[in-house]
Amino acid sequence: MNPDRVRLIAYLAAVLAVSIIHQPLWLALGLGLTLLAGGREAGSILRRAIRAVLLFNLLISLSYLVMAWLHAVSPWQMLLRLNLRVLLLTSLTFLFIARVNLFRALDFSRNLTYVLGLAYSQSLTFRRAHDDFRLALASRSLRRPGLRDRYRASAAAISWFIEKSLHAANQSAQALRSRGFFHD
Amino acid sequence: MHIPDGFLSPQTYLPAYAAAVGLWAYAARRVKRDLDADTLPFLAAYTALSFVLMMVALPLPGGATVHAAGIGLLAVCFGGWMSFLAMSLVLAMQALLFGDGGVTALPINTLAMGFFGSFAAAAAWKVLGRINENVALFLAGWLSIVVPAILIALALGIQPRIASDAQGAPQFFPLGLSVTLPAIVLPHLLVGLAEGMLSILGYRYLKRLREKLTP
Numbered sequence: 001m002n003p004d005r006v007r008l009i010a011y012l013a014a015v016l017a018v019s020i021i022h023q024p025l026w027l028a029l030g031l032g033l034t035l036l037a038g039g040r041e042a043g044s045i046l047r048r049a050i051r052a053v054l055l056f057n058l059l060i061s062l063s064y065l066v067m068a069w070l071h072a073v074s075p076w077q078m079l080l081r082l083n084l085r086v087l088l089l090t091s092l093t094f095l096f097i098a099r100v101n102l103f104r105a106l107d108f109s110r111n112l113t114y115v116l117g118l119a120y121s122q123s124l125t126f127r128r129a130h131d132d133f134r135l136a137l138a139s140r141s142l143r144r145p146g147l148r149d150r151y152r153a154s155a156a157a158i159s160w161f162i163e164k165s166l167h168a169a170n171q172s173a174q175a176l177r178s179r180g181f182f183h184d
Numbered sequence: 185m186h187i188p189d190g191f192l193s194p195q196t197y198l199p200a201y202a203a204a205v206g207l208w209a210y211a212a213r214r215v216k217r218d219l220d221a222d223t224l225p226f227l228a229a230y231t232a233l234s235f236v237l238m239m240v241a242l243p244l245p246g247g248a249t250v251h252a253a254g255i256g257l258l259a260v261c262f263g264g265w266m267s268f269l270a271m272s273l274v275l276a277m278q279a280l281l282f283g284d285g286g287v288t289a290l291p292i293n294t295l296a297m298g299f300f301g302s303f304a305a306a307a308a309w310k311v312l313g314r315i316n317e318n319v320a321l322f323l324a325g326w327l328s329i330v331v332p333a334i335l336i337a338l339a340l341g342i343q344p345r346i347a348s349d350a351q352g353a354p355q356f357f358p359l360g361l362s363v364t365l366p367a368i369v370l371p372h373l374l375v376g377l378a379e380g381m382l383s384i385l386g387y388r389y390l391k392r393l394r395e396k397l398t399p
Binding site: 011012015019020022024038044048051053056060063064067073078081082086088089093094095097102111115117118120121125126127128130148154155156157161164165172173176 | 188189190191193194218225226229230231232233235236237239240252268270272273274277279280282283284286288349353354355356357358359361365368382385386389390393
């Protein structure tokens, strides 16, 4: 079995373990081990994980604080457990992304690898194009764009993405056909 | 709309994985039946399209923005199973390549948005498409948002009941159905309106484009 698939299985096992452990101390230990495994990237993994969970967790934690206060129960154990678990799972995912080549881990299925490869590369292209559209609207507007302008910008972006998708699909189909992908 | 990692108990996500894996296998077999040089790249292209549609902000009056999902449009144009597979790939990519969503939330997100969202939209289109195309498209878009929102609110809201410790403190998502249903479903009733409009405009545009591309 290739090392990426072993790491994928280890990651899935770790995720399952994290969701059946409820002691904050063990979850904190798990977070420490995950960051240790991150090595030099530990700081960046933790920063990205905190940025990814901060808003949602803050909202849920504050809502639960209010609810616990209304019901006169202590919220701290629960909040510590929840936030540690979410942070640990998110850090594990960022560690997985940094260390594992998902395409190699899933190479047991040729079709799955091709679809994932094509979809991922197109998604990256589209994400860059989406950022360009957003920056273009901002740079060409002296003031904050109005509702109408933003609708028109979103509509133009969506139509561009639809058109680009169809062209990309046609091009990939021709490329696969010309290379005999379905006749190997 | 989709749930982040760490808020669902194994009692929820493990059975959901069992259901999702069965549906993925069946969907893959169905799509594979017609698998040719066109299907594979089109599936990848629709996946990338749904991925980017989720990034496009649709402005609402008052300065707020919502994000399209494109589930209704995909389901109407390419059928429920193709839309389900494309959405599953998007959510898997977001969870495992971009770190957004998470592996414990993946099956519930996939079932709610990919399966039930797609098939609710496809059903609306099938039932009403011949009677009034615009109404059918709008309803397809609206349902593709509202049905998953209800299911996600249910999945989160049942957590305190099914996963609490001996003292009764929740071990995962801590807020019950009385909070999750209004907090998640009500805003999505409005988000669905934007998605409904997107389905109408996107469908018309796609139809024109296909006619142009077909020799």
